[in-house]
Amino acid sequence: MRYNDSPFQLSVTRMSFFRPVALALAVTCIALPAAAETPKWIPAWYAAPEPDYADAKLTDMTLRQIVRVSAGGTSVRIRLSNAYGKTPLKLDEVRVARRDTGSRIDTASDRAVTFNGFGEVMIAPGAYAVSDPIDLDVADNSDLAVSLYASGTVPLTTLHDIQRAVMFTAKGRQTSAADIPGPAADIGIGASFPWLAGVDVSNSKSRAAVIAFGDSITDGFGIAQDQGATWPDVLSRRLDDAGIPLSVVNAAISGNRIWHHGNWSRFGEAALARFDRDVLAQPNAAAVIVLIGINDLGHAAGPGHDQYVSAQDIMAGLSQMADRAHSKGLRIYVATLTPFKDTVFKDYYSDAKETERLAVNAWIRQQTVFDGVFDFDKAVEDPSRPGYLLPDFDVSDHLHPDTEGGAAMAKAIPLDSFKWAKKLKR
Numbered sequence: 535m536r537y538n539d540s541p542f543q544l545s546v547t548r549m550s551f552f553r554p555v556a557l558a559l560a561v562t563c564i565a566l567p568a569a570a571e572t573p574k575w576i577p578a579w580y581a582a583p584e585p586d587y588a589d590a591k592l593t594d595m596t597l598r599q600i601v602r603v604s605a606g607g608t609s610v611r612i613r614l615s616n617a618y619g620k621t622p623l624k625l626d627e628v629r630v631a632r633r634d635t636g637s638r639i640d641t642a643s644d645r646a647v648t649f650n651g652f653g654e655v656m657i658a659p660g661a662y663a664v665s666d667p668i669d670l671d672v673a674d675n676s677d678l679a680v681s682l683y684a685s686g687t688v689p690l691t692t693l694h695d696i697q698r699a700v701m702f703t704a705k706g707r708q709t710s711a712a713d714i715p716g717p718a719a720d721i722g723i724g725a726s727f728p729w730l731a732g733v734d735v736s737n738s739k740s741r742a743a744v745i746a747f748g749d750s751i752t753d754g755f756g757i758a759q760d761q762g763a764t765w766p767d768v769l770s771r772r773l774d775d776a777g778i779p780l781s782v783v784n785a786a787i788s789g790n791r792i793w794h795h796g797n798w799s800r801f802g803e804a805a806l807a808r809f810d811r812d813v814l815a816q817p818n819a820a821a822v823i824v825l826i827g828i829n830d831l832g833h834a835a836g837p838g839h840d841q842y843v844s845a846q847d848i849m850a851g852l853s854q855m856a857d858r859a860h861s862k863g864l865r866i867y868v869a870t871l872t873p874f875k876d877t878v879f880k881d882y883y884s885d886a887k888e889t890e891r892l893a894v895n896a897w898i899r900q901q902t903v904f905d906g907v908f909d910f911d912k913a914v915e916d917p918s919r920p921g922y923l924l925p926d927f928d929v930s931d932h933l934h935p936d937t938e939g940g941a942a943m944a945k946a947i948p949l950d951s952f953k954w955a956k957k958l959k960r
Contacts, residue, residue: 573609573667573736573737574736574737574738574818574960575611575734575735575736575817575818576605576607576734576735576736576738576740576741576742576743576781576817576818577605577732577733577734577743577745577781577783577816577817577818577819578603578604578605578606578607578610578672578733578734578735578738578740578781578783579601579602579603579604579678579732579733579783580731580732580733580745580783580784580785580812580816581694581727581730581731581732581784582694582731582785582786582787582802582808582811582812583615583617583618583692583693583694583731584618584692584693584694584695584787584799584800584801584802585617585618585691585692585799585800585802586618586690586691586692586693586723586726586799586800587691587799588690588722588723589689590689590690590721590722590723591687591688591689591690591722592684592687592688592690592721593684593685593686593687593688594684594685594686594705594706594707595683595684595703595704595705595706595719595721596681596682596683596703596704596705596706596707596708596709596711596714597681597682597683597701597702597703597728598637598679598680598681598701598702598703598704598708598709598714599679599680599681599682599699599701599727599730600633600637600677600678600679600680600699600700600701600702600760601677601678601680601699601730601733602675602676602677602698602699602762602767603672603674603675603676603677603678603733603735604674604675604740604743604766604767604770604781604782604783605674605735605738605739605740605743605781606671606672606673606674606676606735606738606739606740607671607672607735607736607737607738608669608670608671608672608736608737609667609668609669609670609735609736609737610630610667610668610670610672610678610733610734610735610736611664611665611666611667611668611733611734611736612628612630612647612664612665612668612680612730612732612733613662613663613664613665613730613731613732613733613734614628614655614657614662614663614665614682614729614730614731615657615661615662615663615692615729615730615731616657616658616659616660616661616662616663616691616692616729617660617661617662617692617731618660618691618692619657619659619660619689619691619692620659620689620691621659621689622656622657622658622659623656623657623688623692623729624654624655624656624657624684624686624688625654625655625657625682625683625684625688625729626653626654626683626684626685626707627646627653627654627681627682627683627707627709628646628647628653628655628665628680628681628682628683628709629644629645629646629647629680629681629709629710630644630645630647630668630670630678630679630680630681631643631644631645631670631678631679631681632670632672632676632677632678632679633676633677633678633679636702636713637679637702637713637714637715638712638713639679639712639713641710641712643670643671644710645668645669645670647665647666647668647680648665648666649663649664649665649666650666651666662731667736672735674739674740674770674774675762675767675770675771675774677699678733680730680733681708681709681710682709682729682730683707683708683709685707690721690722690723690728692728692729693723693726693727693728693729693800694726694727694730694731694787695724695725695726695753695787695788695800696725696726696750696753696754696755696788697725697726697727697759698753698754698759698760698762698764698767698784699759699760700759700760701718701725701727702714702718703718703719703721705719725759726800732783734817735781738781739779740779740780740781741779741780741818741820741955741958741959741960742779742780742781742818742819742820742821742955742958743780743781743782743783743816743817743818743819743820744769744773744780744781744782744783744819744820744821744822744823744952745783745785745812745813745816745819745821745822745823746765746766746769746782746783746784746785746786746822746823746825747785747786747805747809747812747813747822747823747824747825747826747855748786748790748823748824748825748826748869749786749787749788749789749790749791749825749826749828749829750786750788750789750790750934751786751825751828751872751933751934751935752764752765752766752784752786752825753784753786753787753788754784754786754940755788755929755934756929756930756931756934756936757929757936757937757940758937761937763937763940763941764784764940765935765940765941765943765944766782766783766784766944767782767784767940767944768940768941768943768944768945769782769944769947770782772944772945772947772949773949773952776949777956778949778952778953778955778956779955779956779958780820780821780952780955783816785812785813785816787801787802787808788800788801789801789802789829789833790802790804790805790826790829791804791805791826791829791830791833791843792804792805792806792826792827792830792843792847792848792851792852793806793830793841793843793847793851794830794833794841794843795807797833797841801829805826805851805855806851806854806855809855809858810858813859813864814858814859814862814864819864820864820865820955820958821864821865821866821867821905821952822855822859822864822865822866822867823866823867823868823869823908823947824852824855824866824867824868824869825868825869825871825872825910826852827848827851827852827871827894828871828872828874828891828933830843830847830848830851831843831848831887831890831891832874832877832879832882832883832887832933833882835881836884836886836887837886844890845890845891845893845894845897848890848894849894849897849901852868852898852903852904853901853903856868856903856904857903865905865906865954866904866905867904867905867906867907867908867951868898868901868904868906868907868908869898869907869908869909869910869943870894870895870898870899870907870908870909870910870911870912871891871894871895871910871911872910872911872914872915872923872935872943873911873914873915873916873920873921873922873923873932874888874891874921874923874932874933875888875919875921875922875932876922876932877931877932877933878930878931878932878933879931879933882933888921895911905951906951908943908946908947908951909946910943910946912946913942913943913945913946914927914935914939914942914943923935923939924939926938926939927939927942
């Protein structure tokens with residue numbers, strides 16, 4: 535036997551071969567620290583960002599914005615938006631607390647909001663900022679106060695036009711003040727919420743969110759502020775009472791249209807353009823309810839005129855939303871367009887437009903593209919005068935349902951449409 539063939543040499547050779555293999559196996563078997571469980575975030579409140587180009591600014595001011603969350607939980611996070619800013623937005627401090635009454639907060643619940651561990655936040659133009667998780671017990675359908683402070687001069691270019699609740703203002707840094715008394719200062723944006731775009735909750739009994747997507751009829755135009763009286767608010771309470779574990783958030787924009795951007799900046803981007811941002815990008819969204827199309831008719835003069843949209847165009851746009859929702863695994867429901875005969879808005883109504891509305895509604899009632907139909911038209915129409923809002927449901931402009939009208943719309947939604955939610959995992 536040659537030396538190289540000796541049993542000793544063979545065993546050394548084998549050992550040399552197996553040593554790196556054994557080492558590699560040992561490395562792969564080293565126990566790694568357990569990854570922290572990622573919280574399941576459920577949207578509890580939302581305001582679709584809109585542009586404002588009126589050149590309004592504020593300096594050294596606190597804004598306390600009241601929001602009504604659909605779902606509760608044991609922690610929250612805040613979403614801020616600089617979607618239409620041209621420069622970075624700097625906020626020096628943000629705080630959140632449970633609301634007591636008016637502008638008063640439950641001081642024991644007051645929490646600092648941090649972003650990557652820092653109390654101040656810089657938001658790039660066109661971007662969102664999402665806060666760190668904040669330990670805070672929140673009840674379903676309750677109010678939170680989110681207070682924001684900016685020391686420098688900041689432009690108010692990103693906002694939401696309709697306050698569904700209320701905002702309070704104070705000069706200087708007052709984010710942790712128990713109360714902000716006195717009338718809100720006029721900061722040049724009317725009844726709008728700047729920057730605040732969303733509140734999410736975790737460890738919630740709600741297992742997913744339903745997004746209400748539409749125009750002013752969903753957003754709450756003409757309905758009394760700070761009462762939780764929009765039809766999505768009422769639907770949220772109905773689901774809660776029925777033990778159906780879904781949050782409902784409102785992603786409507788007043789004046790919004792399917793096919794065209796707003797003819798005023800605050801009417802927002804076209805629904806088809808913002809559908810991904812305001813619906814599909816929402817965390818743990820499971821369904822969307824669409825009520826939109828009346829402004830496509832009302833804001834255009836008619837056939838042959840600029841931005842005219844036909845019934846067929848509205849059907850095509852709605853069908854696009856259905857395809858996009860289904861491609862992301864969401865259920866999508868569609869509502870019939872509500873009456874608008876004799877509306878006070880100049881040139882908004884015509885008999886030709888009414889013919890188009892009726893054609894859209896006839897299609898909605900018989901199509902098979904959506905997962906369900908909610909007949910809001912019949913819920914608020916005057917049965918003795920087809921095409922007209924029932925007087926008891928009219929804010930007085932013959933277009934927008936009032937508080938009672940919104941409740942009637944919410945009650946027209948059969949809760950059995952959402953029984954699938956009870957099978958969702960927590």
